[in-house]
Amino acid sequence: MQADRTEPYTRIVPFAEKHDTSVEFFFKPLTLTALATAMSIMAYIAMSNDVLEEGRDKKRLGVYASICAFLLFSMVQFRDGPFIRPHPAFWRIVLGVNLLYELALVFLLFQDLDSARTMMTYIDPNLGVPLPEKSYAEDCALTASNLWNAIDIFCLAHALGWFGKALILRDYWFCWCWWDHWVLDVLLCNWLGIYAGMRTCAYFEVKHFTWRSIHSTKGVRRKTKRVLKQFTPHDWTEFHWEGTSSFASYCAVFMLLATFLAAELNPFYLKSLLWMEPSHPIIISRLAGVFLCALPAVRELYQYLNHPERAVRMGQHAWLLLATVLTELLIIFKWSRGMFAEPFPTHIKLAWSVGSALLIAYPSFKVFKNHLLLKGDC
Numbered sequence: 001m002q003a004d005r006t007e008p009y010t011r012i013v014p015f016a017e018k019h020d021t022s023v024e025f026f027f028k029p030l031t032l033t034a035l036a037t038a039m040s041i042m043a044y045i046a047m048s049n050d051v052l053e054e055g056r057d058k059k060r061l062g063v064y065a066s067i068c069a070f071l072l073f074s075m076v077q078f079r080d081g082p083f084i085r086p087h088p089a090f091w092r093i094v095l096g097v098n099l100l101y102e103l104a105l106v107f108l109l110f111q112d113l114d115s116a117r118t119m120m121t122y123i124d125p126n127l128g129v130p131l132p133e134k135s136y137a138e139d140c141a142l143t144a145s146n147l148w149n150a151i152d153i154f155c156l157a158h159a160l161g162w163f164g165k166a167l168i169l170r171d172y173w174f175c176w177c178w179w180d181h182w183v184l185d186v187l188l189c190n191w192l193g194i195y196a197g198m199r200t201c202a203y204f205e206v207k208h209f210t211w212r213s214i215h216s217t218k219g220v221r222r223k224t225k226r227v228l229k230q231f232t233p234h235d236w237t238e239f240h241w242e243g244t245s246s247f248a249s250y251c252a253v254f255m256l257l258a259t260f261l262a263a264e265l266n267p268f269y270l271k272s273l274l275w276m277e278p279s280h281p282i283i284i285s286r287l288a289g290v291f292l293c294a295l296p297a298v299r300e301l302y303q304y305l306n307h308p309e310r311a312v313r314m315g316q317h318a319w320l321l322l323a324t325v326l327t328e329l330l331i332i333f334k335w336s337r338g339m340f341a342e343p344f345p346t347h348i349k350l351a352w353s354v355g356s357a358l359l360i361a362y363p364s365f366k367v368f369k370n371h372l373l374l375k376g377d378c
Contacts, residue, residue, distance in 0.1 A: 031076045038072050071096045081296040081317050082303065085233055091296055091317075098293045098320050101286075105327040113273060113335040120274055123282070131275050158189035159196075161287070165260075166197020168294045170239040174257060204236035239302055250363045252305050256298075259325050263290055266328040273335050290321070297321040 042065060074096025080088045081095065108116050120127040166172075172194065243253030270276075271283050300315025344352075 029076070034072060034076050038069070042069070067100065070100060074099070079316060081315065082299040083233075083296050094289075094292045094296070095317055095320065097289055098317070098324060101289060102320060102324045102327060105324065105331060109327060109331050109334065116335070117274060120276075120282075124280075127275060127280075129275060131272070131277065155189050159193035161291075162190045162193030163197040163200075164193075164291045166194050167201065168291070168298050169260070170198075170201050171241060172198055174241070174260075201236075201238075204233055237299070237302070240306075241302075242306075244366065247363055247367050249305070250366070254359065256301065259322060262329060263294070263321075263325045266325065266332060269332045269336065270328065273332070273339065290324075293317060293321045293324075 045065075071093055075089045075093050078092040078095055081091045083091050108119075111119070117128050241249075241253050241256075243250050267283055267286055270286075271278060271280070276283055297315070297317040297320075300311070300318040304311040304314050304318065
């Protein structure tokens with residue numbers, strides 16, 4: 001049955017149907033107060049002698065001020081998303097950061113690779129230098145020495161990353177990816193992160209949420225605990241994706257996972273093309289930013305797919321994150337021409353062919369089977 005999304009255009013807020021009134025002051029709009037405060041700070045800094053001094057990098061300061069002004073507008077004027085903790089304004093700022101990143105990507109899309117590498121030096125003068133060649137898997141023997149040498153800060157990053165991805169997708173089977181190393185990935189990094197993330201989801205699923213106002217909470221210790229709880233979920237939604245329930249659901253889940261994997265793979269190409277080390281702050285910021293953006297985005301997508309009566313359009317976080325991932329892909333395709341000339345090995349081509357055939361054959365079989373069942377009932 002096709003979902004009816006023909007509700008009046010005036011209904012543009014599919015989420016935030018409940019508001020946290022336990023700290024009422026922090027949930028008042030205060031838009032004019034924010035504007036007056038921001039203009040006062042901006043005027044003071046712009047008129048101060050330190051800024052007016054010759055030789056200061058006024059262009060960089062102007063860019064920072066413009067970003068802050070845009071994020072202020074995002075904080076006070078963007079629509080609310082699905083989350084209200086720690087505050088809806090926080091998630092509006094996250095949306096604003098995503099939009100800034102998307103605008104930067106659109107700008108880079110119309111540049112050539114050499115120009116983009118030069119622009120990166122404006123952010124960090126140490127960039128713009130080709131990365132040294134690195135070799136991997138020279139000695140694959142399973143020994144204690146090799147295992148210990150392979151464990152570094154990136155192992156912790158992998159575990160934390162998959163912990164976050166489990167919180168985003170909230171499904172064991174959706175969190176499985178390709179494995180680079182059987183021991184480090186399957187037994188330690190990725191699996192451990194997935195397990196910890198899913199256990200956290202299970203905890204919030206059974207947790208009984210009762211919220212009292214800070215003013216009605218007695219004692220300094222209890223008030224402190226209540227303040228800290230402001231940084232925990234207000235409630236929790238268990239995800240049941242049901243990707244095989246219908247052809248539309250299958251396609252939706254397939255596109256979700258394809259976008260998810262593209263978001264994972266894109267930074268590997270971008271850092272290689274732009275000559276950035278994996279530990280560079282830009283790469284770390286991109287990974288952390290996409291994680292924060294994906295939390296409300298996947299929640300909005302789940303609501304859109306499973307409860308169309310409450311979400312008449314795809315949420316703003318989901319729409320913008322999808323646009324961001326697709327723009328990254330366009331940049332990679334454009335800049336990769338002639339960069340990766342070595343052809344795929346035959347067994348890789350065969351594996352992709354078999355996998356693609358199965359992805360098409362399975363839903364086709366399901367649709368044909370359902371058609372025969374309906375025809376038999378008639």
